[in-house]
Amino acid sequence: MLQSLRLKSGPPARVIFGHPWAFLGEIISNGPLPKSGECVELIDLKGKSLGSGLWSSKSQIAWRRYSHRLVSLDGPLLDELILASIRRRENKPVCRLIWSEADNLPGLVVDRYNDLLSVQALTFGIDQRLPQIIDCLKRELQPREIVIRNDASVRKLEGLDNSITTASGNPLEPCWMKIGDIEVRVDLMGGQKTGMYLDQIEQHARIAQLAKGRRVLDAFCNQGGFGLACAKAGALSVLGLDSSEEAIKAAQLAAERNKLNAKFEVANVFDWFGANREVTFDLIILDPPPFARSKESVDGAMRGYKELNLRALRLLSPKGILATYSCSHRISDEMYFEVVESAARDARRQAILLDRVSQPSDHPILLNFPESRYLKGFILEVRS
Ligand code: SAH
Secondary structure, three states, rough: OEEEEEEOOOOOOOHHHOOEEEEHHHHHOOOOOOOOOOOOEEEEOOOOOEEEEEEEOOOOEEEEEEEOOOOOOOOOOHHHHHHHHHHHHOOEEEEEEHHHHHOOOEEEEEEEOOOOEEEOOOHHHHHHOOOHHHHHHHHHOOOOOEEEEEEOHHHHHHHOOEEEEEEOOOOOOOOOEOOOOOEEEOOOOOOOOOOOOOOOOHHHHOOOOOOOOOEEEEEOOOOOOOHHHHOOOOOEEEEHHHHHHHHHHHHHHHEEEEEEOOOOOOOOOHHHHHHHOOOOOEEEEEEOOOOOOHHHHHHHHHHHHHHHHHHHHHHHHEEEEEEEEOOOOOOOHHHHHHHHHHHHHOOOOEEEEEEEEEEEOOOOOOOOOOHHHHOOOEEEEEEO
């Protein structure tokens, strides 16, 4: 039997309208509270069940739904949810296999890099169940190794320590593997996030189709995903910029290994734009980190995005292309479009929208969970 807790009366909580989280302040908490990691039923003010969720006693997000039914995660359900997520990805060799709430596994992220897996546990309940999760992944996928990247800062909010380990207990060296048609140096124990960024792989190929004969600037390039794909597709020149030395090193090694003509430099993109006002590019990619991580940072983020888009638009040749992305869920598609429009206005550039893009299907958007709808991009062609 699961312990049941009730919502408090007060302003209607988002969980009533389908959101998968309930905050501690929204729940009646005068009786004994569950322990972190326990499976708990939540009941609304009329006594109707809102489903079953994982309890977290340290975090403000006290309850995260994994099922609309009344069911423990510790029976067959955990394996069933893992297998359903894997099946949804239809055997893609490099992809996000499991994405947290969007796959009903709140706090579990699993990325697949061919025969390697990288796992992150971001909630107490998932961290506690990692042994069973790893067993299931091994049984289903027989990976060469599983890296457990428990170094995300949000773990602290759950009262969890940080570590980076492997399922075998042996360290995993960086290795080369094909992603798309490029050999990429994958460092699952050292790279950013779960090793790399997987959410823009489709965009790398999409933008590369526009790159032939163009001078390309890949700003916030990380390991050079866009730039390398553009070089492979016949770009005239490629310059990639990122503030991370490790990421730039990996990009440079990949350019050498794939015999591609692409230059990568360590730079703060804002400073670089400030110092380089006379250069011209025919294709600029802007793929910055999420500037708006909290509600309070939205205004500053909007100014940052505006600045970047303005600078980029000024450096584009006539008929030049801007591919501009934002991965802050707090900045909506419309807000970001307005930023880009006002940047074009200030730069006195006329541009048409060639395409508007979103996140790939292996990072599914969960309806009524705005936090899962984060990536947006606009591909523009400058007319004058
Ligand atoms: N374009 C990449 C993903 C970029 S993620 C891809 O397609 O895979 C954002 C990147 O911005 C990270 O690599 C981070 O190191 C870098 N970054 C963050 N702030 C920066 C800054 N001010 N200047 C340059 N790079 C920055």
